[in-house]
C-alpha cells in the first residue's frame with residue numbers, strides 16, 4: 001500500500017473541493033462553479049466521489065483526481081500536494097530510499113508464516129495429536145477434506161514450545177518469531193514485557209485458521225479452541241508488520257473471482273461461516289477480523305463490487321445489533337440512538353454502495369444454515385433488504401402497528417434515515433413504502449417532516465457501463481475494474497515497450513488513422529500515474545540519447561517512486577508477445593476512453609438539464625456533448641475494426 005493510496009482512502013475529494021467551492025449534489029455526483037475559470041451562470045464543475053475525480057465541463061475542460069485538484073488550486077507541484085494531503089489525512093510520508101534490505105527482511109517473515117502454516121497443517125492431517133481437532137472439524141463442523149486442504153487449516157499442539165522449536169530449527173531468529181506474532185513474550189507482574197525474557201508459543205491446543213493478505217500470502221492466524229474450558233474462544237494473531245487487522249478481510253483472495261462474477265459480496269461474522277459457505281458453493285463470502293468493518297475494508301470491497309450484503313447472526317437480531325455487530329463505521333456504537341443508522345447511511349452514500357441487510361434465523365449461524373440446506377441460505381441472501389426497509393421492519397417487529405403512537409415513533413426514527421438517501425427516486429420510493437407500511441396517508445410524511453431535506457435535485461440514476469463489445473480476455477485489465485486499476489494496467493503494459501518503443505508508434509498511428517488523439521499522459525487521470533506517464537513519454541522524446549529505461553529511472557520524481565516500483569515489479573497477468581500486446585493495449589485504451597466518454601456524456605446531460613434555455617452555457621454544453629458523442633463514435637468504429645479485421649495484418 002503506497003502513501004498515495006493511503007491518502008486516497010482517507011480523504012474524501014468532496015471535502016477537499018468543498019473547502020473553496022460550493023458544491024451541491026446531483027444524483028451520485030456534486031456540481032459547482034469551476035474555481036479555475038471565470039463563470040457566468042451555469043455551474044460546470046463536477047466532482048465524482050465514486051472514482052475520486054473531478055472535471056470541468058466548461059472552458060477548462062480538464063479533470064483529474066484529488067492531487068491534481070490541489071496542485072491546480074494551490075499552484076504547486078505533486079510533491080507539495082502530496083505533503084498537504086498527507087497532513088490532512090494523517091498519513092506519514094516516509095522518504096523513499098533505494099535500500100532494499102527491509103524488503104528482504106519482510107520476505108523472511110512471509111516465509112516464516114508459510115512455514116508455520118505448513119507445520120500446523122501437518123499437525124492436523126498427519127500427527128496423532130491432531131486427530132481430535134480433525135474429528136471436530138469434519139464431524140462437528142461439517143468440513144470436507146478438500147476444504148481443509150483449500151484453507152490449509154491446521155492444529156497447534158498443546159505445547160509451550162513446539163512451534164518455537166520447529167521454526168528455530170529452520171533458522172528463524174527469536175526476533176522474527178516475535179515480529180510475526182506466533183510467540184508471546186514473558187511478562188512481569190505489571191504486565192510489562194521482560195527484555196530478553198522467555199518466549200513461548202502463542203497458540204496451544206487450537207484449530208489454526210491461516211489468514212491471508214489480499215494476494216493470498218499467509219500473514220496471521222485465527223485460532224479456535226477445542227477444549228470448551230479454554231478461553232478466549234477465538235484468538236487472533238496480534239498486529240504485526242505483516243498483519244493489520246483493519247486492512248484485512250478473511251478469504252478475500254479466495255472470494256474475489258466469485259465476488260466479481262456475481263457482482264455481490266456477502267459479509268458474515270466468523271471464519272468458520274466463511275469456510276463452510278465457500279465449501280457449499282457460496283464463494284462470494286468474506287468476513288472482517290473481529291467485529292468492526294473499517295473504512296479501509298469497505299473500500300477494498302467496493303473496488304470489487306458495489307453490492308454488499310451484511311449477514312447478521314439471528315441471536316443478535318435487529319437493526320441496532322447490525323450496527324453493533326457489523327459496524328461499518330469505526331467506533332460507532334450500538335444503542336437506541338438513530339445517529340448510528342444515519343452514520344451508516346452516510347457511509348453508504350459516500351462509498352456509493354448498495355448495502356443490504358439479512359438476518360439469520362435466531363439461534364443459528366450461517367454455517368449451520370447452509371449445511372442444513374443450501375437453498376435456505378440462497379433465499380436468505382436473495383431476500384436481503386436495503387437498510388431503510390430493514391430498519392422499518394425491525395422497529396415494527398412485535399409492535400402494534402394500529403397504535404398511533406407506535407406509528408409516529410417509527411416514522412420519526414425512519415424519516416431522518418430516508419432524508420440521507422442521496423438518490424431522489426430511491427428516497428421517494430422509501431417514503432411511499434413507509435407510508436404504506438404504517439398504513440397512513442403519504443401526505444403525512446412530507447419532506448418538511450424530514451428536516452433540512454435536500455429537495456428534488458437528484459436527476460437520473462447513474463448510467464450503466466457501456467456494453468463491452470470485445471471479449472474480456474483480450475483486454476489488459478478486468479473490464480469491471482475501477483478506472484484507477486485500468487489506467488494502472490495500461491501504464492504497466494506500456495512499460496514492457498522499454499525493449500521495443502517502436503511498437504508505441506504503431507498504436508499511435510492507428511489512433512490517428514481513426515482521428516483519435518495519440519496515447520499520452522492525458523489518458524491517465526490519476527495524478528501519480530499521470531506523472532509517471534509524463535516521464536515515460538519524455539523518455540521516448542529525449543535528446544540526451546539515454547536508453548529509455550535509463551532516462552526513466554534517472555528522472556522519476558521521488559514522490560511517485562513507490563507507485564512506480566509497484567508498477568514495475570508487478571507480475572504480468574498475461575505473457576503476451578509484444579505484437580499481441582500492441583493490440584491488447586490499443587483495445588484496452590479504446591475501451592477505457594469509451595467508458596470515460598459514457599460517464600462524461602451522462603454528466604453533460606445532467607448539466608444541460610440544469611441550464612437556462614438559450615443561454616451561452618447551454619450552447620457550450622451542447623457543443624461539448626456533440627464532441628463527446630463524436631469521440632465516442634470514432635472509438636466505436638475503432639473497436640469494431642479491431643474486432644472484425646485482422647489487426648496484425650492491417651498494420
Ligand SMILES: [Zn+2]
Nearest residue numbers: 034037056060
Ligand atoms: Zn473550468
